[in-house]
Amino acid sequence: MTAARLDEIDRKILAELQADGRMTNVELARRVGISAPPCLRRVRALEEMGYIRGYHADIDARELGFEVQVFAMVRLVSQSERDLSAFEALACEWPLVRECHMLNGEIDFILKCVSPDLTSFQRFLTEQLTAAPNVASVKTSLVIRCAKDEPGVPFSVVEERAAAALG
Amino acid sequence: MTAARLDEIDRKILAELQADGRMTNVELARRVGISAPPCLRRVRALEEMGYIRGYHADIDARELGFEVQVFAMVRLVSQSERDLSAFEALACEWPLVRECHMLNGEIDFILKCVSPDLTSFQRFLTEQLTAAPNVASVKTSLVIRCAKDEPGVPFSVVEERAAAALG
DNA sequence: GCTGAAATCGCCTAACG
DNA sequence: CGTTAGGCGATTTCAGC
Numbered sequence A, B: 001m002t003a004a005r006l007d008e009i010d011r012k013i014l015a016e017l018q019a020d021g022r023m024t025n026v027e028l029a030r031r032v033g034i035s036a037p038p039c040l041r042r043v044r045a046l047e048e049m050g051y052i053r054g055y056h057a058d059i060d061a062r063e064l065g066f067e068v069q070v071f072a073m074v075r076l077v078s079q080s081e082r083d084l085s086a087f088e089a090l091a092c093e094w095p096l097v098r099e100c101h102m103l104n105g106e107i108d109f110i111l112k113c114v115s116p117d118l119t120s121f122q123r124f125l126t127e128q129l130t131a132a133p134n135v136a137s138v139k140t141s142l143v144i145r146c147a148k149d150e151p152g153v154p155f156s157v158v159e160e161r162a163a164a165a166l167g
Numbered sequence C: 001g002c003t004g005a006a007a008t009c010g011c012c013t014a015a016c017g
Numbered sequence D: 001c002g003t004t005a006g007g008c009g010a011t012t013t014c015a016g017c
Helices: A008-019 A025-032 A036-048 A081-093 A118-129 A155-166 B008-019 B025-032 B036-048 B081-093 B118-129 B155-166
Strands: A052-059 A068-076 A097-103 A109-115 A135-149 B052-059 B068-076 B097-103 B109-115 B135-149
Touching: A008 A025, A008 A036, A008 A052, A008 A155, A008 B052, A025 A036, A036 A052, A052 B008, A068 A081, A068 A118, A068 B097, A081 A097, A081 A109, A081 B135, A097 B068, A109 A118, A118 A135, A135 B081, B008 B025, B008 B036, B008 B052, B008 B155, B025 B036, B036 B052, B068 B081, B068 B118, B081 B097, B081 B109, B109 B118, B118 B135
Parallel strands: none
Antiparallel strands: A052 B052, A068 A109, A068 A135, A097 A109, A097 B135, A135 B097, B068 B109, B068 B135, B097 B109
């Protein structure tokens, strides 16, 4: 288990920073029960080791004018590594595509897209995505509403597993 | 357009904080070209108005022992508002479910799930998700690899639209 | 090794122009 | 929006466990 190097304080730090990434270090230290200097050292170490990849403001897309959110299920003609990588490279370049996951099963890729409106999404769909080389078919589903959108990891489960590992 | 109340400095602030949510206010002010106090006032206002919903550390799920990521496509028996809400409430309670979006088309919901391993995911799938009231069918797809996973909004598009609006 | 205490430096954040 | 200024947090240094 790769998280074995983390003790309970480290996990608490990750949980707190996931919940509020802009918390001051002294507040963080207070919450996890140590003083500020070692707390800051732990945060730096967690960043170094890759447990923390970065910090992001959570921006409301709708408020910024992105009224449309779409999941696009993409099937390719060829699934050779070369062609898979080529499609991924393309997806990375499209700003409207926020996530690109390669899947098992009949669908090759699922893309999460945002767009200001249906018209501009349709243009992206027909002129870029469907028109891209090696794309066999694209099925899209509009997001009607979003009941849950939590970034990251459920720390309740992390703690359960850590407790079980001590057994 | 709801983002009309934002000027270019506001949009720059949002873009910078989306890229690095832990940036100090003076650094942020320097980057957007104003002094620190008005910059902080703008940030507070953007939080108040709901453009910024929060700040989160971006935690590497795999490093923390969540080896498995799955998209689950769920179809319900009844799509009455009461039953839709009931399913959403359930999804919100399951820690392994990180996102729950209601879709148009044949699929009613798409869930993004994380899990430590296939065994525990299978247990969640059979004992909780498929067994939940009103669930007609669940199709799951494992994430083989992730080529792109960017939170939030493409600010290049925001700027294009703002420029066009001035046109 | 780790933590914690003290001191310095820099930032945050009011109040005012 | 900028400047000033006081208080607090961040970060290094050093001592102790």
